[in-house]
Amino acid sequence: xxxxxxxxxxxxxxxxxxxxxxxxxxxxxxxxxxxxxxxxxxxxxxxxxxxxxxxxxxxxxxxxxxxxxxxxxxxxxxxxxxxxxxxxxxxxxxxxxxxxxxxxxxxxxxxxxxxxxxxxxxxxxxxxxxxxxxxxxxxxxxxxxxxxxxxxxxxxxxxxxxxxxxxxxxxxxxxxxxxxxxxxxxxxxxxxxxxxxxxxxxxxxxxxxxxxxxxxxxxxxxxxxxxxxxxxxxxxxxxxxxxxxxxxxxxxxxxxxxxxxxxxxxxxxxxxxxxxxxxxxxxxxxxxxxxxxxxxxxxxxxxxxxxxxxxxxxxxxxxxxxxxxxxxxxxxxxxxxxxxxxxxxxxxxxxxxxxxxxxxxxxxxxxxxxxxxxxxxxxxxxxxxxxxxxxxxxxxxxxxxxxxxxxxxxxxxxxxxxxxxxxxxxxxxxxxxxxxxxxxxxxxx
Amino acid sequence: xxxxxxxxxxxxxxxxxxxxxxxxxxxxxxxxxxxxxxxxxxxxxxxxxxxxxxxxxxxxxxxxxxxxxxxxxxxxxxxxxxxxxxxxxxxxxxxxxxxxxxxxxxxxxxxxxxxxxxxxxxxxxxxxxxxxxxxxxxxxxxxxxxxxxxxxxxxxxxxxxxxxxxxxxxxxxxxxxxxxxxxxxxxxxxxxxxxxxxxxxxxxxxxxxxxxxxxxxxxxxxxxxxxxxxxxxxxxxxxxxxxxxxxxxxxxxxxxxxxxxxxxxxxxxxxxxxxxxxxxxxxxxxxxxxxxxxxxxxxxxxxxxxxxxxxxxxxxxxxxxxxxxx
Numbered sequence: 001x002x003x004x005x006x007x008x009x010x011x012x013x014x015x016x017x018x019x020x021x022x023x024x025x026x027x028x029x030x031x032x033x034x035x036x037x038x039x040x041x042x043x044x045x046x047x048x049x050x051x052x053x054x055x056x057x058x059x060x061x062x063x064x065x066x067x068x069x070x071x072x073x074x075x076x077x078x079x080x081x082x083x084x085x086x087x088x089x090x091x092x093x094x095x096x097x098x099x100x101x102x103x104x105x106x107x108x109x110x111x112x113x114x115x116x117x118x119x120x121x122x123x124x125x126x127x128x129x130x131x132x133x134x135x136x137x138x139x140x141x142x143x144x145x146x147x148x149x150x151x152x153x154x155x156x157x158x159x160x161x162x163x164x165x166x167x168x169x170x171x172x173x174x175x176x177x178x179x180x181x182x183x184x185x186x187x188x189x190x191x192x193x194x195x196x197x198x199x200x201x202x203x204x205x206x207x208x209x210x211x212x213x214x215x216x217x218x219x220x221x222x223x224x225x226x227x228x229x230x231x232x233x234x235x236x237x238x239x240x241x242x243x244x245x246x247x248x249x250x251x252x253x254x255x256x257x258x259x260x261x262x263x264x265x266x267x268x269x270x271x272x273x274x275x276x277x278x279x280x281x282x283x284x285x286x287x288x289x290x291x292x293x294x295x296x297x298x299x300x301x302x303x304x305x306x307x308x309x310x311x312x313x314x315x316x317x318x319x320x321x322x323x324x325x326x327x328x329x330x331x332x333x334x335x336x337x338x339x340x341x342x343x344x345x346x347x348x349x350x351x352x353x354x355x356x357x358x359x360x361x362x363x364x365x366x367x368x369x370x371x372x373x374x375x376x377x378x379x380x381x382x383x384x385x386x387x388x389x390x391x392x393x394x395x396x397x398x399x400x401x402x403x404x405x406x407x408x409x410x411x412x413x414x415x416x417x418x419x420x421x422x423x424x425x426x427x428x429x430x431x432x433x434x435x436x437x438x439x440x441x442x443x444x445x
Numbered sequence: 446x447x448x449x450x451x452x453x454x455x456x457x458x459x460x461x462x463x464x465x466x467x468x469x470x471x472x473x474x475x476x477x478x479x480x481x482x483x484x485x486x487x488x489x490x491x492x493x494x495x496x497x498x499x500x501x502x503x504x505x506x507x508x509x510x511x512x513x514x515x516x517x518x519x520x521x522x523x524x525x526x527x528x529x530x531x532x533x534x535x536x537x538x539x540x541x542x543x544x545x546x547x548x549x550x551x552x553x554x555x556x557x558x559x560x561x562x563x564x565x566x567x568x569x570x571x572x573x574x575x576x577x578x579x580x581x582x583x584x585x586x587x588x589x590x591x592x593x594x595x596x597x598x599x600x601x602x603x604x605x606x607x608x609x610x611x612x613x614x615x616x617x618x619x620x621x622x623x624x625x626x627x628x629x630x631x632x633x634x635x636x637x638x639x640x641x642x643x644x645x646x647x648x649x650x651x652x653x654x655x656x657x658x659x660x661x662x663x664x665x666x667x668x669x670x671x672x673x674x675x676x677x678x679x680x681x682x683x684x685x686x687x688x689x690x691x692x693x694x695x696x697x698x699x700x701x702x703x704x705x706x707x708x709x710x711x712x713x714x715x716x717x718x719x720x721x722x723x724x725x726x727x728x729x730x731x732x733x734x735x736x737x738x739x740x741x742x743x744x745x746x747x748x749x750x751x752x753x754x755x756x757x758x759x760x761x762x763x764x765x766x767x768x769x770x771x
Contacts, residue, residue: 168514202547209545216513216550221537227503228538231510238466238492238516245514261503268498422544423582425551425606430685432582437723445548 099306105323109315123153154371158317170216171248182215190408223256233273252283270333298338311339450592454599468495469521505531522558539608540583557611571744573707586683590658592622597635640687646676649700654680664761692726701734709738
């Protein structure tokens with residue numbers, strides 16, 4: 001590597017006749033041996049190109065002398081072509097347990113470099129966003145309920161990777177991750193948590209009530225979202241649009257009667273509904289063993305086929321969701337998926353999360369099964385990306401989340417004049433009674 | 446009659462907008478538990494008229510979800526007593542969503558079915574839900590009296606982009622009514638939120654809804670013989686309440702009697718009295734307002750007991766005279 005750099009730099013010097021030393025170049029890249037640093041070029045978010053020195057041609061920027069490379073403070077940027085990285089690799093993934101199915105999803109998954117970086121970016125964004133929410137909550141800038149998703153990122157990222165934006169998704173209250181994957185900007189999510197007018201629901205909804213096109217929240221009542229999801233699937237079938245509805249619920253909700261009512265009708269009418277149980281082992285403080293007579297959540301659909309999936313592996317989730325979506329779109333009716341996953345935080349911000357489980361257990365999952373690390377390690381060991389690229393992405397995400405938090409803490413609260421708005425749609429303004437008879441407030445649609 | 450008006454309303458709206466569909470128990474092949482949806486399944490088929498299993502919470506949630514995703518469901522409860530099983534979906538999933546989402550997500554749905562007392566069906570099948578649903582912001586609550594109300598208000602409810610609770614009455618289904626020329630039109634609608642003065646009067650304002658409009662009109666006919674002229678207001682809508690209509694009337698008659706089938710405590714009449722007290726009409730009252738309500742007990746079965754659990758015409762007459770101090 002050093003030799004190659006030397007050769008290139010010498011060649012450039014001869015070509016340009018100038019010392020193309022570049023100092024103070026970039027805060028992005030530092031030279032580490034053995035690999036030279038690289039510009040991260042991903043499709044999802046092209047990074048800022050490094051500033052171009054007037055003394056050098058734009059494309060190839062190298063240090064002129066090898067000894068310069070050792071000088072502290074000198075940075076070098078080398079443009080690498082994609083040929084240096086493995087563009088695509090196939091990985092073995094855990095086989096899914098199946099229920100009432102002849103075969104399950106494939107046991108191999110192909111990942112391109114771009115996809116990998118994209119999934120990494122999504123998961124890391126959700127992770128950092130949730131940790132920022134934790135911070136803001138402890139500073140009392142976020143109040144009320146706040147149920148964090150860190151640890152479960154592979155579920156949201158994997159599902160979104162396998163469905164189309166025109167498909168539908170509904171979940172319960174641990175919803176920030178899905179709000180993001182379904183297209184809401186981080187700053188609108190954080191500003192909703194802080195109750196500001198720039199929040200996605202203008203501060204009217206809060207953590208559990210965020211919505212977007214084809215994303216139906218964010219639902220506070222345990223289990224209620226499941227019949228809703230079946231209804232959305234009914235609408236898809238009715239409209240003949242070949243779309244599916246992903247309907248999520250937790251291991252705690254899995255025992256709700258209304259789920260079984262929804263399963264029955266979905267199966268009867270062959271609704272294109274993917275019922276997904278995010279089994280994170282605990283319904284609030286109650287472990288699955290203490291709550292369910294049967295913890296085989298993928299079988300609880302009884303007459304509905306089911307899959308049990310490793311929810312910490314984004315590729316596993318993606319392949320399973322793809323399989324499930326194909327099943328639904330082919331008119332076979334609903335399917336149940338159980339994603340085995342884990343949450344690092346307690347049930348909500350008021351739960352330290354260690355009275356009903358051990359710190360050792362949490363630590364073990366973090367060190368052995370973290371979804372973000374799993375993906376990163378896979379990509380690194382297959383030379384699909386460089387460590388520096390991930391670092392760059394991390395830095396960029398931190399910055400983005402920080403800016404979003406800035407926005408969320410500085411945006412004004414919703415104006416009082418809008419207190420009563422949005423009671424009815426498409427209605428003339430109406431009078432709303434305030435706290436006493438002399439307070440007549442106005443509501444507009 | 447009332448039943449035919451409902452049938453006609455649904456038929457016209459199903460034809461007008463293909464997003465409209467009906468689901469509920471026995472609505473399709475049985476022609477409706479009370480025959481309100483007779484003939485619709487034959488005409489529109491399985492896609493638009495859907496028989497559900499006996500799972501209110503599930504099918505109500507499904508109906509609400511379908512509304513969120515762009516359809517316009519009519520969700521029938523065989524009686525509103527069974528809506529209690531599904532009330533979380535009506536209130537938390539339907540009524541509150543437009544507000545919680547700051548206008549991003551609307552829920553254009555109609556929940557309809559018979560409400561209140563029937564005949565001999567006893568306590569679990571006789572409750573009036575006007576006050577419970579009328580309590581909740583985000584819902585519109587409608588209570589038609591006659592066939593014209595039924596048709597016009599149901600069409601408005603179906604065309605409304607908001608969740609509407611449509612309270613019918615089983616005892617009214619078979620009652621024949623004259624329908625006006627105007628109401629024969631396929632675009633005949635009655636605005637939600639506007640009450641109607643069914644009978645002009647000068648001595649007392651009677652405010653009522655649903656079946657008891659008939660009772661009040663009958664009582665008014667008897668009182669007229671004694672020289673007492675009653676103004677009878679048919680609320681038509683429980684929420685939003687047409688307070689202006691009530692106040693205008695009370696400022697004319699100086700006396701107020703409310704009549705309802707539901708229980709007295711925290712009921713529709715209680716709300717009307719409170720609103721009148723808080724507004725300009727209070728100063729025009731010559732006597733405290735009176736509420737005529739169902740008896741504050743679960744509904745008994747035996748006929749004599751049941752008859753005496755609900756307002757009778759004699760109770761209304763008695764109350765008017767007491768209010769007028771005659």
